[in-house]
Amino acid sequence: MNLHDDPAEAAFRAELRDWLRSRLPDDDPSRTWSTAELREWSRDLSAAGYAGITWPREYGGRGLSAAYQAIFVEETARAGAPDHINIIGMNMVGPTLIAHGTDEQKARYLPGILSGRTLFCQGFSEPEAGSDLAAVRTSARRAEPDGYLLDGEKVWSSYAHLADHCLLLARTGPAEPKHQGLTCFLLDMRAPGVKVSPLRQLNGDTDFNQIILTDARVDDADVVGEVGKGWSVALSTLAHERGTFGITLTARLVAQFDRLLRLVREVGAEDDPAVRRELAVLHARLQGLRYTGYRSLAALRRSGEPGAESSILKLEWSLLHQRVCALALRLQGPAALLDGGDAAWHGYWQRQRLRSRANTIEGGTSEILRGIVAERVLGLPRSRQ
């Protein structure tokens, strides 16, 4: 057991911290980034070697362990840096193609994903397939001799309005059992029959999109893995998402908590006993979350699988973030009534308070996650038939 970086990790962290400090001198939570700025930021990250940290060297990555990815997400969160614009390509699609893709697919897509030239989105969820993802209805009809036509609707797709390609789950075998008739495809987002429109969230932002597919064409060469094996490909994609995702979320919450402390001082609530008690509980639980993430990372390093305790990270993170944002608004008293330019921090906390409501839903609802812990960790009998 050692709670410190080893010398190589410490060097990586120091170098990254310097690089970030030169690029982002101060954390300004109310800053908004234009697409052009995000593209530039992402190009610079790639050029500096901070894209594909855990990708194998043969595919242009740095071949480092998840511990380095954890350092990367901690330091970028601390600096208030935005995501790489191709985060879905880098963290989900790339690893999926490395595991399941053909040599042609790897050669065609991986270099562009790393450089940020080829942007990806993901098309899994549908209006009728949320928690029950295997219920996807988007159909892939055979179009002889060498392709399929896609019809259906995908929702909650981040970056779809910018993406060049989409990793998409569709039904190739409508007569087969639910989990067997699915196939994963790489869809060209510029193809005819692909229409993207923004989904407006309850806080007014548009982080996600709807994708309507009308006879959109994919070729046999665009199948990822085997036809009919899309469910296991999708599960491996989601597993990649959950790999260091918990650590990413936690690192951002640590930065968010620092902002909360800044707000406590700004409004002069340092001596309010109720505020102090809530801060202590939130901070202690946040440290519990953080060190549970490190425990999971150590298990990942030893066995290649995150430990059972990793299943609690997203669950606990979402509830803590909601509490942090709720306290931030309570601290503002009647000023919490304002929003936008008239509110403190240009309405940052108002937006976060509303946005955080989705935290217990997106990326696996708390109910689904509790079910997973109950069955797979506690070994309780399955709740659904």
Next chain:
Amino acid sequence: MDFALTDEQREIRQAARDHLERHYPPLRVCALAEGPGGSEAGAWPELIRQGWLDDDLGMVELTLLAEESGRCLHPTPWWTTVALAAPYARAAGEQLTVPATFADGGGTVRPARSPQGWTLTGQVAAVPQAGAVRCLVVRADTDQGPAVFACDTGSAGLVVAELSTLDTLRRMARVRCDGTPARLLVGPDRAAEAARTARLRGGVLLAAEAVGVAAGALDMAVAHARQREQFGRPIGSFQAVAHQLTEAYVDTESARSLAYRAAWLVQHEPEAGAQAVDEAVLVARSAAVRTCETAIQITGGMGVTWEYPLHRWLRRALWLEAYPGFGDDPHDRVAERLLRRADPDEITPTAPDGR
């Protein structure tokens, strides 16, 4: 960073669990709880043979033993010995090998010096396990300031009167001494430092025991939810039941991470450990109480009977929540360090993010 137990630490934990499960199944623990001493005096030589009082056990190893002890409510005075008394013996360069506990006689016990040595006179209202131990470590105020003494429970003028106690496996007792011979363990010059270290070590082991109490109660509730059937199904298949157990699991794992982290820091960077210990105590105490309450809820009508063992775990959780031995409510200390940053180094236990 490598936040994982070593193979040797895993072996220590497994050996402890095997030993405790063999000797202390719940029914035996319940019988001892209702017996005269609330603890098994004859077990001590075996604990020594098994290495539970070895001098070279680190904080992480002690944490694992305390956790396993909490899991099955290990009914000996081992916890009071290592968590409360041993840190003072350690500060004096001694090793404690007899069952012991700590009595805070600050303001109520008066030391006196005679040509034959020190004597203590006064009383301490509530001392954990005083009736089950052979050595009392007593804090008392000398003219030069607080100091720490050790005395044998069989010494002249010492009267131990057991009190009715919420957790009968860790009974409180009133200790009176009247000219009782005692040995100076830590003089006034070093008593403050010894007390600080004792608070850190004791806090870690309190958190560790709380984690074990939570884990033991959760295990019992999960086993019950797997086999108990109602409406023709095991009740663990109902989401309303399963999700409550999941919440308890989240609390317990979070507390465990904090306890291990605090143990490592107290061992390797004691000056950095205070915040980590407070955080571990705060989360682990509430995890223990909440998990025991959940476990009783899940075991239903059975869980609220005297015969069903779970109330023993709840009593221990409530004991740990109320035990005042390590200073004021940790919430306020945690908040104070966050807001004032009076001692910023103290809250920088690891490199990652500067807190």
